[in-house]
Amino acid sequence: AQSVTQLDSQVPVFEEAPVELRCNYSSSVSVYLFWYVQYPNQGLQLLLKYLSGSTLVKGINGFEAEFNKSQTSFHLRKPSVHISDTAEYFCAVSPDYQISGSARQLTFGSGTQLTVLP
Amino acid sequence: EAGVAQSPRYKIIEKRQSVAFWCNPISGHATLYWYQQILGQGPKLLIQFQNNGVVDDSQLPKDRFSAERLKGVDSTLKIQPAKLEDSAVYLCASTLSGQGMFRAYEQYFGPGTRLTVT
Numbered sequence: 001a002q003s004v005t006q007l008d009s010q011v012p013v014f015e016e017a018p019v020e021l022r023c024n025y026s027s028s029v030s031v032y033l034f035w036y037v038q039y040p041n042q043g044l045q046l047l048l049k050y051l052s053g054s055t056l057v058k059g060i061n062g063f064e065a066e067f068n069k070s071q072t073s074f075h076l077r078k079p080s081v082h083i084s085d086t087a088e089y090f091c092a093v094s095p096d097y098q099i100s101g102s103a104r105q106l107t108f109g110s111g112t113q114l115t116v117l118p
Numbered sequence: 119e120a121g122v123a124q125s126p127r128y129k130i131i132e133k134r135q136s137v138a139f140w141c142n143p144i145s146g147h148a149t150l151y152w153y154q155q156i157l158g159q160g161p162k163l164l165i166q167f168q169n170n171g172v173v174d175d176s177q178l179p180k181d182r183f184s185a186e187r188l189k190g191v192d193s194t195l196k197i198q199p200a201k202l203e204d205s206a207v208y209l210c211a212s213t214l215s216g217q218g219m220f221r222a223y224e225q226y227f228g229p230g231t232r233l234t235v236t
Contacts, residue, residue: 004160032223043122043209043227044161051223090160094223104149104213104223105174108160 002027002093004109012115013081021076021112023091030096033074034106035065038088047089050074061085086116120144122228124210130234136198139231142191143212149173151225152185152195153209161209167193168215200235207232 007022025031032051036044048059055067065076074091092106123142131137143150148169153161164183166173170190178185182201187193197204211225 034223036227041229041232043124043229044211045227046224049224092160105151105163105166106161106225108162110158110160 002031002095002107004091004093004107006091006109006112008112009110010113010115012117014117015083016080018079019077019081019085019114021089021091021114023074023076023109025072025074025091025093027072027093027095031093032096033065033067034092034094035059035063035074035076036090036092036108037061038090038111040087044090047076081114081116083116083118085114088113122210122212122226124208124228124231126231127229128232128234130236131200133202133235134199136196137200137233138194138196139208139210139233141193141195141210141228143193143210144226146214147212147226148190148215149213150187150193151211151213152193153211155207155209155230157206164195197233200233202235205233205235 003026005024013019034049035047037047038044047063048057050057050067058064063078065074067074088111090111091109094106125140150167152164154164155161165175165178165185167187170187185195207230209230210228213225
């Protein structure tokens with residue numbers, strides 16, 4: 001089984017400041033990692049993903065995340081945030097189907113509300 | 119490409135009543151998921167379909183929840199009878215299958231149905 005911990009439920013930050021949203025996971029098998037963003041009254045939109053290759057992955061809207069296997073972390077970062085980045089951010093993991101045989105399913109963290117202040 | 123469609127967007131019912139939600143996935147997506155997202159929490163998987171077959175329904179409260187995907191395209195999730203704790207957003211997601219290993223992990227979400235049980 002997998003679990004995801006998002007350490008901060010709320011992160012307020014001023015516009016144009018950098019931000020880091022933390023995510024740690026636990027799994028007995030290899031996993032793939034994702035960050036989703038949810039704007040009010042909308043579904044989830046994929047922000048970025050780590051499937052293989054470079055551990056630093058870049059996503060949409062200027063976000064990036066780094067996979068750290070030894071620390072089982074996948075923190076999300078942006079060097080300069082905008083008001084429009086205000087949203088809920090979810091970290092998620094999926095077991096590697098090829099290795100575990102498990103169905104391709106996402107386990108989500110509880111989310112981090114990012115509020116960008118003017 | 120049209121996204122995942124869900125209806126209705128909002129529903130208010132009294133406890134012990136029944137309700138149904140509809141989802142139409144992205145064309146060609148063989149895998150369909152239903153999630154329950156309670157306020158302040160991440161989405162929790164209820165059921166996963168592959169075409170018209172159930173892959174995993176281990177977290178579906180089968181005494182009151184049911185879901186079907188009869189023709190392997192659109193799907194219906196039903197609650198009967200509803201309880202107060204069923205108040206949540208119900209999200210539908212879909213993915214490609216057999217189109218290349220990595221793309222099968224990318225889930226596309228609909229806008230959700232917000233259910234309020236009074």
